[in-house]
Amino acid sequence: MTSVMWFRRDLRLNDHAALARAAETGPVLGLFVIDPHLWDKSGAVRRVCLLRSLDALNEAMDGQLVVREGSPTEVVPAVAKDVGASTVFISADFAPYGQQRDAEVERALLDDQVALESVGSPYAVNPGVVRKSDGTPYQVFTPFYRAWCDSGWLAPVANTTPSWLNLVSDPWPTAELPAGVTLPAIGEQASLDLWRTFHTDLIDEYPDHRDRPDLAGTSSLSMALRWGHVHPRTLLAELNDSRAHDVYRRELCWREFYADVLFHVPQSARHSLKPTMQAMRTDSGATADARFAACTEGRTGYPFVDAGMRQLVAEGWIHNRVRMVVASFLVKDLHLDWQRGASHF
Ligand SMILES: Cc1cc2nc3c(=O)[nH]c(=O)nc-3n(C[C@H](O)[C@H](O)[C@H](O)COP(=O)(O)OP(=O)(O)OC[C@H]3O[C@@H](n4cnc5c(N)ncnc54)[C@H](O)[C@@H]3O)c2cc1C
Incomplete structure (x- = not known):
């Protein structure tokens, strides 16, 4: 039986329950979908992280990873059809967008009598x-x-060694790291x-x-x-x-x-998780915008905060204790919505 392994937040080959199940059933096509809903709102660093992750996975698969761009609701059924798959395997996604997307893909696959089987998470x-x-x-x-x-x-x-199938990939999108940013090996x-x-x-x-x-x-x-x-x-x-x-x-x-x-x-x-916190007042307008810009660029004048925010920009990572301090500083000292900080991270 031929199947598709639709990779998402599981970009590896080892200790992979869904991939192991797919490999047991027969030849496998490994697919990653560049979903515009997620790609378009990602910053440059996140895009580069994703592309380097896909590069590493593709190399480990001897170049057999198929990358397609478009809505998963259309791309996944089309790929399953092209390769004659009866099952598409996934690791479960529990986040709100992922749950909704997977339900839609499952419905679209059912129209072609293809099952979406979720194994592990x-x-x-x-x-x-x-x-x-x-x-x-x-x-x-x-x-x-x-x-x-x-x-x-x-x-x-x-670990299993799947027998990989292949199809033509779309041209991979490109992304450039901003000047001065270095990432670890990915x-x-x-x-x-x-x-x-x-x-x-x-x-x-x-x-x-x-x-x-x-x-x-x-x-x-x-x-x-x-x-x-x-x-x-x-x-x-x-x-x-x-x-x-x-x-x-x-x-x-x-x-x-x-x-x-x-x-x-x-x-x-x-x-806010606690309804009472939704009543908390925060600042908005030009002054708040300037404070937010100073924070994200590491220019608040508080060395500990600025060091953390600059490290985030330069390396895409921040220490947990520093993350706690900058989160608290953004809300309690700069009087800004935590949602602004969260979206920056
Ligand atoms: C306000 C705030 C928001 C955070 N948001 C995230 C987030 O979105 N994603 C994230 O991975 N970490 C988050 N963290 C946790 C933490 O800052 C980073 O995981 C940590 O800096 C990563 O460094 P490390 O891998 O060396 O951590 P280690 O100290 O080695 O910890 C091991 C692992 O534990 C997990 N972990 C620990 N604490 C948390 C946590 N609070 N939330 C989620 N995972 C945790 C991470 O996967 C981390 O890699 C947040 C912390 C704070 C205070």
């Missing part, structure tokens, strides 16, 4: 699974963490190398060093987890019961906790 435990005994979602992290650990997760998925192998260094050399000091933005003491894996160069399960499988490993496990769980919050309250992507 970018999380160790899918959002919505961990709940209180009365079935309601957790709103506080620590009890969520305990329940998340209790629920457990699967071991990494054994892709699955680079991320696994980063993890190996962190796990071997840095993790034992992580409980203390993670509070020190002046040290390179954290894993720097947020981008890799975001694009799915590595699955959190791969990392969790190598953590033991020591305090240092538990502190790192908790950080991975924060990512899952916020995905769970977004799953239960999708409007929290744009509106």
Whole structure:
């Protein structure tokens, strides 16, 4: 049976549940769709990150990745038809836009008697699974963490070597990094190398060093987890019961906790989670715009804030403690909407 593996936020070949399932069923066409809805509103750095991720994936697939541009509702059924696929495999997307898009693609595929099969997700435990005994979602992290650990997760998925099919790709879009911006090596192998260094050399000091933005003491894996160069399960499988490993496990769980919050309250992507906070007044107009520009360009005059904002621009990454400070500064000192800051990040 021929199938399509539609890659999205899972740009890797190892520990990939959906890809392993596709490979079991027969020849696989690996597809990535450049969706104008997401591409058009992405900044240059995000676009370059995506293109480099696709480059790395394509190289690992010996050049067999098919990249098409357009609405997934049209592109995915057309590719499935061209290759004679009976199933399109995906890793589940729990974010609001992804859920709506996948429902539309599923309907379009059904018209051609093609199934959309969701296997796994970018999380160790899918959002919505961990709940209180009365079935309601957790709103506080620590009890969520305990329940998340209790629920457990699967071991990494054994790697498979798919038999790749191919079709002609559309010309890949291009994107240029702004002057002065440098990005780290991007892709699955680079991320696994980063993890190996962190796990071997840095993790034992992580409980203390993670509070020190002046040290390179954290894993720097947020981008890799975001694009799915590595699955959190791969990392969790190598953590033991020591305090240092538990502190790192908790950080991975924060990512899952916020995905769970977004799953239960999708409007929290744009509106305050706590309704009372929506009454908070912030500034607008030319002065507020100037303050926002100064903040995003690292010109507030507060060295700690400015260093973080400049690092974000220069490297596409910011330390967690600095992220906390700049978020607080934007709202409490500059009196700006948190949504403005979130969209800049
Ligand atoms: C206001 C605010 C917003 C943030 N938004 C994001 C975000 O959109 N995406 C993101 O990946 N991180 C976010 N973070 C967390 C954090 O700033 C970055 O994940 C971290 O700087 C990445 O560095 P690292 O990989 O070296 O982190 P490490 O200290 O090595 O942590 C390991 C991993 O834990 C995860 N993690 C830890 N805390 C969070 C968190 N609060 N939310 C999500 N994941 C977390 C990340 O995937 C991170 O890579 C946010 C933090 C704050 C305070």
